[in-house]
Amino acid sequence: MSEETVLEVSGLDVTYSTNRGDVRAVQSVDLSVRRGEILGIAGESGSGKSTLAVALLRLLKPPGKVTGGSAIFHPKGRSPVDLLKVQGEDLRVLRWSALSYLPQGSQSSLNPVMRVGDQFRDVILEHAPERKEALSELIERLLAQVGLERRVARMYPHELSGGMKQRVLMAICVALEPDLVIADEPTTALDVTIQRVILQSLADLRRDFGVTLMVISHDMGVHAQLVDRVAVMYEGRLVEVGDVHQVFKDPRHPYSRQLIESIPRLGRRAS
Numbered sequence: 001m002s003e004e005t006v007l008e009v010s011g012l013d014v015t016y017s018t019n020r021g022d023v024r025a026v027q028s029v030d031l032s033v034r035r036g037e038i039l040g041i042a043g044e045s046g047s048g049k050s051t052l053a054v055a056l057l058r059l060l061k062p063p064g065k066v067t068g069g070s071a072i073f074h075p076k077g078r079s080p081v082d083l084l085k086v087q088g089e090d091l092r093v094l095r096w097s098a099l100s101y102l103p104q105g106s107q108s109s110l111n112p113v114m115r116v117g118d119q120f121r122d123v124i125l126e127h128a129p130e131r132k133e134a135l136s137e138l139i140e141r142l143l144a145q146v147g148l149e150r151r152v153a154r155m156y157p158h159e160l161s162g163g164m165k166q167r168v169l170m171a172i173c174v175a176l177e178p179d180l181v182i183a184d185e186p187t188t189a190l191d192v193t194i195q196r197v198i199l200q201s202l203a204d205l206r207r208d209f210g211v212t213l214m215v216i217s218h219d220m221g222v223h224a225q226l227v228d229r230v231a232v233m234y235e236g237r238l239v240e241v242g243d244v245h246q247v248f249k250d251p252r253h254p255y256s257r258q259l260i261e262s263i264p265r266l267g268r269r270a271s
């Protein structure tokens with residue numbers, strides 16, 4: 001795996017100002033993501049994982065506010081950019097083609113009145129119109145990559161199971177070969193068998209497309225099966241970052257140890 005850095009987060013602070021006072025949801029977070037790796041973000045509910053993701057994706061809504069730090073992103077073939085400062089057209093250009101997002105509960109993010117193939121077409125043609133010629137082949141290849149038949153392109157979202165919708169979204173996320181995909185709780189709300197299929201598809205996407213993934217999950221089993229390195233969040237802070245085997249074998253922080261001990265049984269790694 002290359003040691004090239006895709007994203008360098010330094011001193012990130014995010015605060016929600018409420019009438020009951022300020023909630024410092026992310027505090028002084030330093031984190032780097034290496035090209036080609038799967039980095040897990042672990043921590044219990046409320047530890048700040050989603051806030052970290054939406055701040056990096058510039059999708060943070062009021063009363064949330066980034067109150068400090070930088071997130072230097074290095075897309076291939078483009079100049080580095082601070083994700084916390086990029087604006088307007090520059091931000092639009094980065095979305096999907098360099099930075100894509102698989103949101104929590106993403107199964108409702110497909111447009112219910114559009115066929116799956118048209119949803120691929122919209123994303124691909126908006127950012128890469130030169131792909132128009134070979135578009136059907138590309139869509140077929142992307143669907144196959146996540147284990148779906150090409151007939152799925154002609155279907156509407158309501159004709160798909162939850163796991164199929166999740167796989168369609170994963171394929172759309174990687175369609176433009178982004179430098180980084182941020183997936184928030186990709187297996188939550190799916191049954192256990194489907195969870196395994198999704199984890200395997202994510203591992204395959206990295207193997208076949210070399211995609212860099214940041215995977216947010218409260219489920220330590222997901223990290224055990226999928227990720228290369230894991231970062232543990234606790235009350236808005238990163239308390240430990242390391243090789244996943246190392247962290248599971250010898251957690252440095254008592255909170256990481258607690259999280260690991262709370263897993264009923266460690267699963268097998270997917271890759």
Ligand SMILES: Nc1ncnc2c1ncn2[C@@H]1O[C@H](COP(=O)(O)OP(=O)(O)OP(=O)(O)O)[C@@H](O)[C@H]1O
Pocket residue numbers: 016018023024025043044045046047048049050051052062063064218
């Ligand atoms: N819109 C909001 N207004 C006020 N506080 C918020 C808001 N959104 C999140 N918070 C607070 O910020 C902290 C971090 O929440 P966040 O959702 O990022 O955690 P999480 O680890 O992703 O948890 P979950 O998996 O449950 O989403 C929590 O204390 C939460 O209550």
